[in-house]
Amino acid sequence: xxxxxxxxxxxxxxxxxxxxxxNEARLAWRRPVGLIAGVAIPVLLMxxxxxxxxxxxxxxxxxxxxxxxxxxxxxxxxxxxxxxLLGLPVPLASYRELGVLRRLSTTPVPRSWLxxxxxxxxxxxxxxxxxxxxxxxxxxxxxQAPVSSGGLVLSIALSAAGLFPIGLMVAAVARTANAASVxxxxxxxxxxxxxxxxxxxxxxxxxLRDISNYTPLGAAVQAIQSSMLNGFPPAAPLQVxxxxxxxxxxxxxxxxxxx
Amino acid sequence: MASASPAIMESGTxxxxxxxxxxxxxxxxxxxxxxxxxxxxAVDDVSFSVAEGEIFGILGPNGAGKTTxxxxxxxxxxxxxGTIRLLGxxxxxxxxxxxxxxxxxxxxGALPDKLKVREILDMYRSFYxxxxxxxxxxxxxxxxxxxxxxxxxxxxxxxxxxxxxxxLIGNPKIAVLDEMxxxxxxxxRRDTWDLIRGVRxxxxxxxxxxxxxxxAERLCDRVALIDSGRLVxxxxxxxxxxxxxxxxxxxxxPSDRFDDRLLTSLPEVSAVQHDxxxxxxxxxxxxxxxxxxxxxxxGITARDVELVSLNLEDAFVKLTGRHATEGAMS
Numbered sequence: 001x002x003x004x005x006x007x008x009x010x011x012x013x014x015x016x017x018x019x020x021x022x023n024e025a026r027l028a029w030r031r032p033v034g035l036i037a038g039v040a041i042p043v044l045l046m047x048x049x050x051x052x053x054x055x056x057x058x059x060x061x062x063x064x065x066x067x068x069x070x071x072x073x074x075x076x077x078x079x080x081x082x083x084x085l086l087g088l089p090v091p092l093a094s095y096r097e098l099g100v101l102r103r104l105s106t107t108p109v110p111r112s113w114l115x116x117x118x119x120x121x122x123x124x125x126x127x128x129x130x131x132x133x134x135x136x137x138x139x140x141x142x143x144q145a146p147v148s149s150g151g152l153v154l155s156i157a158l159s160a161a162g163l164f165p166i167g168l169m170v171a172a173v174a175r176t177a178n179a180a181s182v183x184x185x186x187x188x189x190x191x192x193x194x195x196x197x198x199x200x201x202x203x204x205x206x207x208l209r210d211i212s213n214y215t216p217l218g219a220a221v222q223a224i225q226s227s228m229l230n231g232f233p234p235a236a237p238l239q240v241x242x243x244x245x246x247x248x249x250x251x252x253x254x255x256x257x258x259x
Numbered sequence: 260m261a262s263a264s265p266a267i268m269e270s271g272t273x274x275x276x277x278x279x280x281x282x283x284x285x286x287x288x289x290x291x292x293x294x295x296x297x298x299x300x301a302v303d304d305v306s307f308s309v310a311e312g313e314i315f316g317i318l319g320p321n322g323a324g325k326t327t328x329x330x331x332x333x334x335x336x337x338x339x340x341g342t343i344r345l346l347g348x349x350x351x352x353x354x355x356x357x358x359x360x361x362x363x364x365x366x367x368g369a370l371p372d373k374l375k376v377r378e379i380l381d382m383y384r385s386f387y388x389x390x391x392x393x394x395x396x397x398x399x400x401x402x403x404x405x406x407x408x409x410x411x412x413x414x415x416x417x418x419x420x421x422x423x424x425x426x427l428i429g430n431p432k433i434a435v436l437d438e439m440x441x442x443x444x445x446x447x448r449r450d451t452w453d454l455i456r457g458v459r460x461x462x463x464x465x466x467x468x469x470x471x472x473x474x475a476e477r478l479c480d481r482v483a484l485i486d487s488g489r490l491v492x493x494x495x496x497x498x499x500x501x502x503x504x505x506x507x508x509x510x511x512x513p514s515d516r517f518d519d520r521l522l523t524s525l526p527e528v529s530a531v532q533h534d535x536x537x538x539x540x541x542x543x544x545x546x547x548x549x550x551x552x553x554x555x556x557x558g559i560t561a562r563d564v565e566l567v568s569l570n571l572e573d574a575f576v577k578l579t580g581r582h583a584t585e586g587a588m589s
Contacts, residue, residue, distance in 0.1 A: 016385040023374055023382050030373040091371075098369040105335060106363035107429070108355060109386045 016109060020117040027091065028121060033181075034087030039129040042079040046072065046133050050141030062202050065229060069144060070200045072137045073224035077159060077195050077217045079129035084163035085184040085191075088122045089170040094177035101258055111258060119164065126160060144228055151227035158241035159220035165248035166216070172255040194218040201225075213237065216244045284347075286311045286433050286464035287332065292341035294327050301327040302338070303488040309481075311432075314455065314465040316479030316496075318472070320579065324488035325468045326366060326437055332466070333363050333435055345433060359388060362431030364422045366438045366468075372411035376402060376421060379410065380428065387429035399454055400424050416447040423451065427458060434458065437468040452478050472572040486579040499574045509540045509547055511561035513554065521557055525549050537563075 028034055049055050055067040062070060095101050095114060104111040134152075137143040146152045170187060174180035194208075195201075195217035201209055212218030219237035226233040287309035294302040302324045309315040317325045331338040334350025334357055343350055350357045370379055380397065384390040397403050400420045405413060413421065419442060426434050436455070440448040455478060459465050469475055475482045476496045484492040484499065492499055519531045527549040528542040540550055547566055554561055 012385070012388070016382075019382040019385045023371075023378055026378065027371050027373050095371070098371070099365065099367045100370060102335070102365055103368040103370075103425070106333060106358065106361075106365065107383065107386045108358040108388075 017113060017117065020109075020113055021120055024091070024114075024117050024121045028087070028125065034083060034090065034122075035125065038079050038083035038087050038125060039132070041082070042075040042129060043132050043136070045078075046075050046137055046141075049075075050137060050143075056142065062200075067200070068137070068141060069229065070196070070202060070225070072133065072143050073221045073228060074196050074200065076130055076133050076156070076224055077220045078192060078197065079133060080126050080156070080159055080163055080220070081188055081191060081195075081217055083122050083126045083129070084160065084167040085170055085188045086167075086181065087125060088118055088164060088167035089174065089180045089184055090177050092118055092168075092171040093174050093180035096171075096257070096259065097176045105258075115168075122164070122167075123160065130156060146228045147230060148227045148232045151232040152224060154238070155220060155223035155227055155233055155241075158223070158238060158245060159216065162216045162220075162241045162244035162248060165245065165252040168252035168256055169248060172252065172257055191215060191217045195221045214240055216241060219244075284311060285309060285344075286313070286346055287315070287466060288342075288344040289328075289332060290342045292328065292331055292338050292343065294324075294331055294336065294338050300488050302331065305341075305483075305485065305488070305490045307483050307490065307493055309464060309466060311464050312459060312462055313480045314459050314467060314478055316475040316482040317466065317468045317485060318470065318475045318482050318575070319485035320470060323485045325470075325485055327488075328485065329435055329437055329466065329468055333357070333361055359429065360432045362426040362429055362434045364426035364434075364436045364439060366441075368422060369418075370410045370421075372409060374410050375406070376408055376410065376413070377406040379421070380406075380424065383425050383428050389430050391428050391430040393428065396424050396427060399457065401450070415442045416444065419443055420447075420451070423454070427463075431463060433464045433466065435466045435468075438470070439467065440469070440471065440474060448474070472575060484575065484578055491578045492574070507542060507546045508567040509542075509550055509564065510534070510537050510567060511540075511550075511564040512536050513538055514560040514562070515558075517554070517557060517559055521553060522550060525553055 049068055049071050055071070058064050058066050092115065101111045101114060104114055134143075134146075138145050166187065167184070170180055170184045174183045193199075194212040194215040196204065196212070199208075201212055201218065201221060204212060209218075213222065213236065219240035223233040223237040223241065226237075285308040287307075289308065290306045292302055292305045293300070305324075305328055307315075317328060319325045327336065330336045331341075332343055332345070332350065334343075334354055337351055345357055345361055348357050348360070350361075376397075380393050384393055394403075397406070400423060402417065402420055402424065405417055405421075410418070410421070419439065423436065423439060426436060439455075440451050443451060452474070455465055455467070467474070467479060479496060481494065482492075482496050482499060483490055522528050522531050522540055525542070527544040527546050528540055530541040532539045532541075540546065542549075547564065551561055551564070
């Protein structure tokens, strides 16, 4: 139903898309709930953890790494998850609620562009947050540089590919922006628990860690931590993340409502 | 009930517009449009065409099917039956071409609070191949001072005008405006009417959805009256009013009581009613003279004589059995 063929020449088409992204960026900056939750909070936590000297002591229980090393991947997925589950769906639900999407569908520009613009913007925000978290933790707080950069990039890409469609599902089940914000948080907290925010995976009882292995954030932390400390991550967490990406991409496509 | 209806005075110009319009290609052609939602028939076999350069009103109570008709017409909904052509284009299969030439203002379409008017206009402008001169557009709409304001800070009237601006920003050949003046104060409403006339004078065809009688009467060349999904009447406003009137109505206070048959025997008179001390006579032709001469012959004089012209509101009530604004209450 949605036609992407516009009469606009491709240069003007790019300009139109850029203007949508730009206005979305302005909105994200002017109502910075997503930026605070997705960028400021994890970065702040990283700085605080980096300053705590106990976090910097190699620990026998953790297998000789520091608690700070354990937390860097957790804070990285914290950022991706907040942006995917809150930053992405709340504006989309609000545009549907306000009729912005309806208005857009009366113009030559397809309403799917607004979704794409949000995706581009939120991905940009997530990459910024990750660059700061990894960059500053390595440069200023003595975290290990990744043993496998390729593994890190792949792990991040897969976790975003799984979490962004989950965010779209949040926008699909929530009727209003407020509901999206509630649903997003409700999804975030159990997921971040299994990522190990309160009890790092290395310290989890076996059963809990087994469950964690099959959650999107648990798998992401496992893959990122492995890339940082050991080398290219094992197949299992990558497969779990890829599975979530495929399933939720399908569900989001199936259930996302424009009106 | 208004006396001297402005629609009557405008009837001369409306007919010549109509004749002029008939000569041109129709801008909008809708034939046998039907749309049902489950058991509810929202639009039932509606057909009409709108000439280029015409201001065409779609009038009806809330829930009559006006908005569904318009949404089908612009391709936002697919009808169950019927054909739609906008400047010869099918809005369902030629979506992109239609979007370039049709500007739409929907009834419910807010914008993000934290965008500035300038940013909104700049973005929507970039969607069209040949956009309008934004500076001129917002000047006419009185929004020039508001360019730097957030959408949130705009009044209801300003938001409505911005919405009209976005409908016109692509330099459309057809503008579809749904409840464009709802929520505006009377002055803003009149200003918007002037704006719409100005847009029409530049050759744009206007399709106006409204439940305001006065708006349809003052602004529209022709009006389609829709009720319960059906097209009840389609005519120039003055003639619709005349249709409802079925002639004329005279009210007066007689100097003495008289037998109704004195008047009902006249060929000009169709009905005689009593309203307190007033007598209300419906009829046609030279009604006032006939009634007064007949009364004088019987030695009765009439004072406070009043010739009541029924207007579009009356036409509406007569044709649909309810007031246009009634639906808004429930």
